[in-house]
Amino acid sequence: MGWSYHNPVRVEFAVGAFARVAAAIAGRPWALVTYPMDLFRELGARLGRDAGPPVATIDDVAANPDFADLGAACRRFGAARPAAGVIVALGGGSVIDAAKVVAASGGDFDRVRAHLLDGAALDERRILPVLAVPTTAGTGSEVTSWATVWDTAGGRKHSLAHPRLYPEAAIVDPALTLAAPRGLTLATGLDALSHALESLWNRNANPVSAELAVAAAREVLAVLPRLLQRPDDIALRTRQAQAALFAGLAFSNTKTALAHNISYDITLARGTPHGIACSFCLPQVMRWAIGGDAACDARLAAIFGADLAAGADRLDAFLRDLGVATDPAAHGLDAAAWSRLIAKASAGERGRNFIGRHDLAAD
Numbered sequence: 370m371g372w373s374y375h376n377p378v379r380v381e382f383a384v385g386a387f388a389r390v391a392a393a394i395a396g397r398p399w400a401l402v403t404y405p406m407d408l409f410r411e412l413g414a415r416l417g418r419d420a421g422p423p424v425a426t427i428d429d430v431a432a433n434p435d436f437a438d439l440g441a442a443c444r445r446f447g448a449a450r451p452a453a454g455v456i457v458a459l460g461g462g463s464v465i466d467a468a469k470v471v472a473a474s475g476g477d478f479d480r481v482r483a484h485l486l487d488g489a490a491l492d493e494r495r496i497l498p499v500l501a502v503p504t505t506a507g508t509g510s511e512v513t514s515w516a517t518v519w520d521t522a523g524g525r526k527h528s529l530a531h532p533r534l535y536p537e538a539a540i541v542d543p544a545l546t547l548a549a550p551r552g553l554t555l556a557t558g559l560d561a562l563s564h565a566l567e568s569l570w571n572r573n574a575n576p577v578s579a580e581l582a583v584a585a586a587r588e589v590l591a592v593l594p595r596l597l598q599r600p601d602d603i604a605l606r607t608r609q610a611q612a613a614l615f616a617g618l619a620f621s622n623t624k625t626a627l628a629h630n631i632s633y634d635i636t637l638a639r640g641t642p643h644g645i646a647c648s649f650c651l652p653q654v655m656r657w658a659i660g661g662d663a664a665c666d667a668r669l670a671a672i673f674g675a676d677l678a679a680g681a682d683r684l685d686a687f688l689r690d691l692g693v694a695t696d697p698a699a700h701g702l703d704a705a706a707w708s709r710l711i712a713k714a715s716a717g718e719r720g721r722n723f724i725g726r727h728d729l730a731a732d
């Protein structure tokens with residue numbers, strides 16, 4: 370059977386790669402999107418000294434970009450004179466996804482909202498390039514063509530997707546993740562593991578995505594516990610950043626699968642960090658995946674060893690040792706709520722990517 374793999378993002382990966390962002394701006398008027406944190410404001414100021422001041426600064430991105438906040442961000446961006454020609458996203462998944470929304474909005478969030486809610490076409494000529502500079506090692510958003518947009522008040526999560534939303538470049542500097550506290554390092558590290566595994570038990574897997582995913586999963590399993598013990602170790606930060614990037618390159622071609630579809634309602638209901646919500650159920654989802662596809666089984670064996678059932682148990686222990694409860698009840702789901710969520714998640718777009726047994730999944 371034939372296959373294809375495509376990812377157009379130029380990747381620059383090095384400790385100290387932040388110094389290359391000014392060259393990547395290449396003299397274009399630029400807008401900065403980042404968090405309201407001194408660390409990142411200072412980095413933005415440093416970039417301003419190298420590349421000239423930004424024409425717009427959106428420095429109030431909160432975790433999980435929401436309908437409620439994106440209107441003001443897009444307006445501020447639209448008011449810039451001269452207009453920006455490129456957007457620098459300096460932050461984790463929330464910042465990179467917010468930057469993609471801003472890039473697609475032409476300064477008016479209602480256009481993106483209408484696209485997400487009613488399918489109105491985006492004006493693709495107006496979608497601006499994004500330079501993604503991740504400060505977390507997890508989401509892979511620096512190499513994907515979509516953004517998660519949250520409508521917490523409406524109880525929904527949307528996916529903004531367009532081929533022109535692949536960042537122009539991903540400039541990955543593992544040193545930017547050094548300040549990440551334990552909870553963020555843990556959640557983002559597990560998000561990367563989830564991306565790797567979800568791209569394997571996936572109908573869209575191809576040999577390139579699978580090689581990247583196996584390498585990424587093995588690396589996260591080896592590195593993350595040690596990194597949580599030694600968060601200042603730049604060599605471990607570098608390995609984790611590369612693993613997250615590989616997982617991103619893998620699922621950029623496959624999208625995610627059942628565990629991610631399970632996660633969204635949990636984050637909406639309880640504010641559970643994305644990386645925890647999409648990883649606590651991985652052992653259970655793995656048990657459902659085993660036997661669903663011979664190629665997937667072989668790839669899981671390359672990560673967990675030939676006895677896949679024992680591998681799922683070890684994954685369970687790995688998560689619990691890191692302090693992540695793998696029981697749905699710990700995430701607010703009794704048996705009935707868990708069954709309902711599995712049925713809903715299996716029927717959704719991402720859930721239908723899953724190669725495992727949906728009939729079992731709905732048990």
Ligand SMILES: NC(=O)c1ccc[n+]([C@@H]2O[C@H](COP(=O)([O-])OP(=O)(O)OC[C@H]3O[C@@H](n4cnc5c(N)ncnc54)[C@H](O)[C@@H]3O)[C@@H](O)[C@H]2O)c1
Pocket residue numbers: 404406430431432433434460461462463464466504505507508509510513515516517545546547548549550553556557560643644
């Ligand atoms: N587009 C995609 O392909 C994709 C994939 C997975 C997840 N996501 C989305 O990404 C979001 C989660 O992103 P995330 O996990 O990277 O976290 P985040 O961007 O939400 O960041 C969480 C908090 O961590 C802090 N922070 C970030 N970097 C830091 C650093 N280096 N040092 C200290 N503090 C720092 C910030 O204050 C921020 O509020 C979710 O909304 C999720 O849905 C998108």
Ligand SMILES: [Fe+2]
Pocket residue numbers: 508560563564629643647
């Ligand atoms: Fe994710």
